[in-house]
Amino acid sequence: MKRSANPAPTPAEGGRAVTTATEPVSSPARKRPRLSRRYLLRRLADVVVTLFGVAVSAFVLLRLLPGDEVTGRLGVEAGNLTPAQLESVRAYYGLDQPLPMQFLSWMGSVFQGNFGVSVTTGEPVSTLLANALPVTVELALLSTLIGVGLGVPLGVLAAAKSNGPGDAAAQTFSLLGLGIPNFVLASGIIAFLSAQFGYFPSAAEYVGITDSPLVNLQQQMYPALVLGFALAATVMRTTRSAFLEQSAQDFVRTARGKGLSNSRVRWRHVLHNASIPIVTITGIQLGYLLGGTIVVEQVFGLPGLGRLVLTGIQQREYAVVQSVVLVIAAMFVLVNLCVDLLYARIDPRVQLS
Amino acid sequence: MSQVNEPVLSVRDLRTVIHTATGDAEVVKGVSFDVARGETLALVGESGCGKSTTVLSVMDLHPRPTVEITGGQVVFEGVDLVKATEQQRRSVRGAGMAMVYQDPMTSLNPLMRVGDQIGEVVLAHGGSAEEARRRVGEVLEQVGIADPGRAARAYPHEFSGGMRQRVVIAMALAMRPRLLIADEPTTALDVTIQQQIIALVRQLQADNGMAVIWITHDLGVVARVADRIAIMYSGHIVEEGPSRRVFSRPEHPYTDGLIASIPRPTGSERPPLRLIPGSPPDPSHVFAGCPFVPRCPQAVDLCSEQLPPITERGSSSARCWVPPEKWTAPRSGGVSQQVAQ
Numbered sequence: 001m002k003r004s005a006n007p008a009p010t011p012a013e014g015g016r017a018v019t020t021a022t023e024p025v026s027s028p029a030r031k032r033p034r035l036s037r038r039y040l041l042r043r044l045a046d047v048v049v050t051l052f053g054v055a056v057s058a059f060v061l062l063r064l065l066p067g068d069e070v071t072g073r074l075g076v077e078a079g080n081l082t083p084a085q086l087e088s089v090r091a092y093y094g095l096d097q098p099l100p101m102q103f104l105s106w107m108g109s110v111f112q113g114n115f116g117v118s119v120t121t122g123e124p125v126s127t128l129l130a131n132a133l134p135v136t137v138e139l140a141l142l143s144t145l146i147g148v149g150l151g152v153p154l155g156v157l158a159a160a161k162s163n164g165p166g167d168a169a170a171q172t173f174s175l176l177g178l179g180i181p182n183f184v185l186a187s188g189i190i191a192f193l194s195a196q197f198g199y200f201p202s203a204a205e206y207v208g209i210t211d212s213p214l215v216n217l218q219q220q221m222y223p224a225l226v227l228g229f230a231l232a233a234t235v236m237r238t239t240r241s242a243f244l245e246q247s248a249q250d251f252v253r254t255a256r257g258k259g260l261s262n263s264r265v266r267w268r269h270v271l272h273n274a275s276i277p278i279v280t281i282t283g284i285q286l287g288y289l290l291g292g293t294i295v296v297e298q299v300f301g302l303p304g305l306g307r308l309v310l311t312g313i314q315q316r317e318y319a320v321v322q323s324v325v326l327v328i329a330a331m332f333v334l335v336n337l338c339v340d341l342l343y344a345r346i347d348p349r350v351q352l353s
Numbered sequence: 354m355s356q357v358n359e360p361v362l363s364v365r366d367l368r369t370v371i372h373t374a375t376g377d378a379e380v381v382k383g384v385s386f387d388v389a390r391g392e393t394l395a396l397v398g399e400s401g402c403g404k405s406t407t408v409l410s411v412m413d414l415h416p417r418p419t420v421e422i423t424g425g426q427v428v429f430e431g432v433d434l435v436k437a438t439e440q441q442r443r444s445v446r447g448a449g450m451a452m453v454y455q456d457p458m459t460s461l462n463p464l465m466r467v468g469d470q471i472g473e474v475v476l477a478h479g480g481s482a483e484e485a486r487r488r489v490g491e492v493l494e495q496v497g498i499a500d501p502g503r504a505a506r507a508y509p510h511e512f513s514g515g516m517r518q519r520v521v522i523a524m525a526l527a528m529r530p531r532l533l534i535a536d537e538p539t540t541a542l543d544v545t546i547q548q549q550i551i552a553l554v555r556q557l558q559a560d561n562g563m564a565v566i567w568i569t570h571d572l573g574v575v576a577r578v579a580d581r582i583a584i585m586y587s588g589h590i591v592e593e594g595p596s597r598r599v600f601s602r603p604e605h606p607y608t609d610g611l612i613a614s615i616p617r618p619t620g621s622e623r624p625p626l627r628l629i630p631g632s633p634p635d636p637s638h639v640f641a642g643c644p645f646v647p648r649c650p651q652a653v654d655l656c657s658e659q660l661p662p663i664t665e666r667g668s669s670s671a672r673c674w675v676p677p678e679k680w681t682a683p684r685s686g687g688v689s690q691q692v693a694q
């Protein structure tokens with residue numbers, strides 16, 4: 001046999017007794033918990049401080065606007081009241097109190113779950129919120145779904161075929177998405193729908209999702225497309241650059257070296273590692289969308305938070321605006337928390353502490 | 354073992370070009386070598402001479418379209434992979450031949466459990482989930498990891514460098530490859546761990562009869578692992594032969610210089626460390642003659658005019674115009690015999 005065999009391993013080199021690496025993998029018992037109580041407490045403190053800050057700012061900024069709830073409600077008629085009458089109306093709404101007192105009494109009632117009453121309609125603010133919030137949340141979630149569902153595959157396609165025609169097409173798409181203002185796209189869609197199909201998205205009364213899911217979806221679909229288009233452009237860009245960055249990593253070569261299919265390498269290895277920046281950007285955008293989109297809600301006649309806050313400001317509805325702002329801030333904080341938890345889910349190295 | 358003489362891998366005139374913004378560079382310039390069953394071939398050379406590029410061409414792991422194989426054959430178990438379909442190449446990659454990479458800190462996916470990363474190889478080559486699970490336990494044990502069950506559930510960051518390299522080796526072993534390519538698998542590790550990894554690969558080789566290509570620029574390691582040595586310089590294999598023969602009677606002045614620069618244990622009576630003066634040429638540089646000329650103590654006029662052909666001398670072959678008998682400058686050979694054993 002002309003087989004060039006290895007010289008037998010000498011005892012000095014270990015031979016049979018291949019050194020068994022007993023070096024411990026840190027045992028689960030000793031592992032620090034990924035989600036610590038300290039972290040939760042810190043986040044809770046953050047929430048309290050943030051919401052308090054937002055409440056104060058909203059309160060002060062509203063009062064910097066000329067006029068108040070009374071003039072906002074009565075409009076020019078306020079001028080017909082005698083000063084004494086005006087004063088008694090003000091006192092009725094508690095506007096004669098010093099500002100800090102007004103603030104404290106508002107905060108106090110909010111803590112008891114009472115957001116106040118609309119001066120114009122007499123409806124409780126909590127009812128207004130309960131009507132507007134689902135509209136905005138649904139729109140935000142639908143838009144995000146469209147944005148991510150479109151943006152991520154396009155970004156992967158663009159990166160995988162980088163510098164090819166597919167990439168160019170995806171880049172053009174993203175430029176359009178970022179460049180076309182919402183109201184232009186929205187008006188375009190409305191013009192198209194009404195001219196081609198005689199359908200006026202903003203004409204009908206809004207129908208809640210529980211009343212008629214289909215009609216509701218039809219009403220939500222077009223505004224969601226407008227917002228989702230812009231979001232898709234942002235997501236696509238982030239996906240593309242993160243994907244390209246991760247493609248160059250060593251572990252991707254390892255993955256290819258195993259004989260995996262291209263699609264498995266792309267989706268399981270590269271995209272997974274590229275997902276952190278995608279989650280970040282999506283979280284930020286979702287936060288904005290939950291704040292209500294004044295223009296799109298207005299154009300499509302959706303009675304969401306954006307609209308509520310807009311009319312609230314116009315009519316100096318202190319209680320309404322302050323409450324909406326507080327709710328928006330709370331949702332923002334909540335989205336941030338979800339993003340953090342998602343990081344920890346994606347990346348085992350992330351410690352929430 | 355009917356085909357002992359048939360090489361597992363036979364590379365012929367392999368050429369690899371890197372396309373860069375500033376132009377093309379041929380980094381592998383017609384490289385040929387064979388690896389037989391159970392044999393260890395060491396691929397040795399200074400940094401940047403094209404060792405990694407060569408084996409990545411063999412594995413077809415280059416980023417496309419930046420790096421391109423422009424010619425030659427890579428015959429693995431009778432099939433020329435350069436001409437084969439992507440499908441065929443993929444079925445060989447990770448199964449017939451597998452690779453261990455230089456830096457274990459970056460060669461594992463940080464977000465995936467170690468067991469899943471190993472099992473994935475089995476699944477990719479048609480194994481069932483059950484087989485994959487079983488194999489993960491087996492190979493982790495084979496590479497000497499104490500608690501395979503727990504290790505499989507861990508993530509890479511929970512391991513040290515040496516342990517991660519064991520994981521990478523386990524991954525490479527998952528499909529019982531006939532050829533293992535180790536690209537400087539120990540350079541990122543400390544000395545004790547290095548010894549362990551070297552011993553481990555040798556043990557596995559003795560157990561499985563795998564062929565191994567071991568890339569290194571450390572001739573001290575080569576002396577311990579290699580049956581045959583191929584010395585690379587500037588994209589060429591400049592000398593190739595049985596390990597002991599190359600150490601005792603180098604046929605190329607570059608090999609001679611490399612041997613002379615092996616660090617000696619302190620207090621030994623051997624000549625002091627002598628490094629090759631100068632540095633290797635840029636890979637994009639095109640020479641009319643032998644690329645080693647600027648650093649070669651033995652060079653004659655002919656050397657800078659024409660690239661020397663590969664000349665066989667006994668069991669060795671070298672790409673040099675000047676045979677050792679005609680070397681005029683002092684040489685370091687002979688002494689190095691002790692290094693070999």
Ligand SMILES: Nc1ncnc2c1ncn2[C@@H]1O[C@H](COP(=O)(O)OP(=O)(O)OP(=O)(O)O)[C@@H](O)[C@H]1O
Nearest residue numbers: 371380399400401402403404405406407419570636
């Ligand atoms: N993707 C790439 N893009 C540009 N240049 C590259 C690329 N890959 C390799 N090179 C160049 O090709 C040459 C050979 O590189 P290679 O990695 O094969 O060397 P090596 O012998 O493995 O060196 P080392 O011992 O440092 O690993 C180097 O000059 C390197 O700069």
Ligand SMILES: [Mg+2]
Nearest residue numbers: 404405406536
């Ligand atoms: Mg290398």
